[in-house]
Structure formats: structure tokens, C-alpha cells
Amino acid sequence: RFVLASHFFWGLWSILQAKISTIEFGYLDYARSRFEAYFQHKAQ
Structure with a gap:
């Protein structure tokens, strides 16, 4: 139910953590995997 929101949130969090x-x-790698999952679920 909240799969998209979860992937999106953790993707953004990872990008911020990579900076600060x-x-x-591997925050950027983690963000990439979260956004890939986000777009896969969104396409379904």
C-alpha cells in the first residue's frame, strides 16, 4: 500500500545522507536501488 512512498522517502534520505x-x-548506490524499485512498482 505504501510501497511507493517508502521507496521514494528512502531514496531521498540516501541522497541527503550522501551529502552530509x-x-x-554507499548511500548513492542505495538511493539508486530505491528509486529503481520505486519506478518498477509505479509502472505496475
């Missing part, structure tokens, strides 16, 4: 976080993590 000092923790080494």
Missing part, C-alpha cells in the same frame, strides 16, 4: 554523513556507506 561522515559514515562511509
Whole structure:
């Protein structure tokens, strides 16, 4: 039910974290996977 909102939110969060976080993590890769999932579900 809220799958699209969840993927979109976490995608945005990951982009922000990539800019401001000092923790080494693949935030942009995570954002990419979340937005890919968002667009896959949206197309269904």
C-alpha cells in the first residue's frame, strides 16, 4: 500500500545522507536501488 512512498522517502534520505554523513556507506548506490524499485512498482 505504501510501497511507493517508502521507496521514494528512502531514496531521498540516501541522497541527503550522501551529502552530509561522515559514515562511509554507499548511500548513492542505495538511493539508486530505491528509486529503481520505486519506478518498477509505479509502472505496475
